[in-house]
Amino acid sequence: MTHKKLRILRFDPSAANCREEVFTVAMQPGDTVLQALIDIYDRQDSTLAFRYSCRYNRCGLCGVSVDGRPRLACKTKLDRVDEVAPLAGLPLLRDLAVDRGSYFKKLSGLSLYPVGALDNMLGTLREDPLHRNLMSCLECLCCVSSCPEHDFKDSSFAGPYLYIKLAQLHLDTRDTADRRAQAVEWGIKRCAGCMLCSCPNGINLHGALASLMS
Numbered sequence: 220m221t222h223k224k225l226r227i228l229r230f231d232p233s234a235a236n237c238r239e240e241v242f243t244v245a246m247q248p249g250d251t252v253l254q255a256l257i258d259i260y261d262r263q264d265s266t267l268a269f270r271y272s273c274r275y276n277r278c279g280l281c282g283v284s285v286d287g288r289p290r291l292a293c294k295t296k297l298d299r300v301d302e303v304a305p306l307a308g309l310p311l312l313r314d315l316a317v318d319r320g321s322y323f324k325k326l327s328g329l330s331l332y333p334v335g336a337l338d339n340m341l342g343t344l345r346e347d348p349l350h351r352n353l354m355s356c357l358e359c360l361c362c363v364s365s366c367p368e369h370d371f372k373d374s375s376f377a378g379p380y381l382y383i384k385l386a387q388l389h390l391d392t393r394d395t396a397d398r399r400a401q402a403v404e405w406g407i408k409r410c411a412g413c414m415l416c417s418c419p420n421g422i423n424l425h426g427a428l429a430s431l432m433s
């Protein structure tokens with residue numbers, strides 16, 4: 220077992236300020252950033268706020284910024300990591316916890332599920348490889364955090380997460396809504412094609428955007 224120092228950017232809502240705190244954590248080969256956060260919470264500071272649930276790359280709740288890049292804490296190996304911070308571009312709640320709920324609330328009313336006649340719903344879903352890939356989106360919001368065009372306060376550009384959802388539905392043979400029109404309404408034309416948005420879970424973001432724009 221070795222030890223390493225980990226810088227954590229913490230947000231204090233009562234003082235409305237961010238500060239950096241350095242923790243020393245014990246590390247075994249293969250340990251993840253999430254294991255280090257849980258260890259800090261259990262042994263050093265139980266006031267450290269962060270989110271997780273499944274611990275194995277399924278729930279999407281553990282998104283954080285790792286050395287400046289949006290990553291899933293439970294999937295990111297600890298050995299080369301220096302700094303953990305909250306996901307950029309989303310409202311801060313406390314320490315590493317961001318307000319995911321208000322992002323999803325902005326999109327309520329969009330019917331982000333297949334809509335169509337009952338006959339359609341009972342029909343067979345024909346999947347293509349892109350659709351299958353997009354369906355593994357964990358909703359971690361790392362893509363939104365890495366998009367330079369996205370601004371949480373600006374509702375006219377929803378950011379990549381919504382375009383993944385709309386592309387899932389556009390490619391869903393049962394869905395009858397016009398998802399391309401919704402994407403335009405929610406600002407897809409403002410996507411600069413910079414390709415800086417990234418997904419730590421291998422979602423083909425650029426395929427999703429292309430399917431809605433072509």
Ligand code: FES
Nearest residue numbers: 274278279281293
């Ligand atoms: S804890 Fe569920 S995806 Fe990381």
